[in-house]
Amino acid sequence: MKAAVLGAPVAHSLSPALHRAAYAGLGLDDWTYEAVECDDAALAAYVTSRGPEWAGLSLTMPLKRTVLPLLDHTDQLAVVAGGANTVVFRPDGRYGYNTDVQGIVDALTEVGATAAGSVTIIGAGATACSALAALAEFGAAAADVVVRDPSRAADLLAAADRLNVHVRLLSLTALTDAAPGLLISTVPAGAADGYAERIRVTGRAPSAVLDVVYAPWPTPLAEAAAAAGAVVASGFAMLLHQAAAQVELMTGKPAPLEAMRAAGEAELARRTAVH
Structure with missing residues (x-):
């Protein structure tokens, strides 16, 4: 199965480190997660062209509001907050959620x-x-x-x-x-x-x-x-917990929170050392 984080810019995103660590911890060896540069104008074409091998998408700025008209089902929390940062592909359509809350x-x-x-x-x-x-x-x-x-x-x-x-x-x-x-x-x-x-x-x-x-x-x-x-x-704690909620929505399994935390902290430390 495939998943990705979309945004513009997106290269800095920590989501790939978090989600890949979750897949490893859950034994989902055939799952992949990438970062994809995508702006408002390109979002509709990208979302609507995903095939059955796609589990879901994480959305960062500036896409959280833009995605709403593209959803078949929108969680109440995403409705009241006015934005969805998560899309889950299911047989009956595209579901939108807000895990930032x-x-x-x-x-x-x-x-x-x-x-x-x-x-x-x-x-x-x-x-x-x-x-x-x-x-x-x-x-x-x-x-x-x-x-x-x-x-x-x-x-x-x-x-x-x-x-x-x-x-x-x-x-x-x-x-x-x-x-x-x-x-x-x-x-x-x-x-x-x-x-x-x-x-x-x-x-x-x-x-x-x-x-x-x-x-x-x-x-x-x-x-x-x-x-x-x-x-x-910290912002990292917020990011970690919203990613854990995304993992659970996309995989249907409890997120391995501590494995994700360790992977995220290691990636942040690596970036700090590089700079």
């Missing part, structure tokens, strides 16, 4: 973090929508969302409405206010460095932080938050 929940749970108290999300993209859905799983009813451009937050506000989570849009300068109980940064490497500097200067940090960036690690945000006493969940 599970990845966020598991990454936070792993370090003992909760959504108690105030919650702030940095960013308004597909991952931020998944973060909102994860907060709803924790029972949170509201979140502050920090955005550069409020006019680009329409998809996030629509997801918040479906999730019945109240969102207050804030500018980056608003992060000078009192630190939230939980901070989830969903922006690319470097984009939250200004807030990291504020934590270093003020010594005020959230009680818990999840930074979805996994390389280079620790990020300035994770480093500053940990130094100020925050509990920190």
Whole structure:
């Protein structure tokens, strides 16, 4: 059976290391998993041309919303979050799922973090929508969302409405206010460095932080938050747990989480050594 991760760019993806380790751990010697460069324009042709030897696809940016019209069946979590990062091919059609939500929940749970108290999300993209859905799983009813451009937050506000989570849009300068109980940064490497500097200067940090960036690690945000006493969940943990959920959906077998964790950490260490 075949599977792949699609995105643009995708060469940096850690998913092949994680999924291949899972197949090895499960004894699925005839399964393969590749990284495929694919943008919005090429997605429909790629998805619709997969044959019966295909088990599924992992989707990264910018494809999580683009894929929705191509699905025959969409899981409720993908519907409310407004994006699917997983496609499973079955005899009766293409099924779409969102395992990013599970990845966020598991990454936070792993370090003992909760959504108690105030919650702030940095960013308004597909991952931020998944973060909102994860907060709803924790029972949170509201979140502050920090955005550069409020006019680009329409998809996030629509997801918040479906999730019945109240969102207050804030500018980056608003992060000078009192630190939230939980901070989830969903922006690319470097984009939250200004807030990291504020934590270093003020010594005020959230009680818990999840930074979805996994390389280079620790990020300035994770480093500053940990130094100020925050509990920190890594982007790698989120990636690991969402990949484990994908493996279970595609193979129908429990994911060998620790084998996947070891493989991912080894690959990150290899990349660090190379650079």
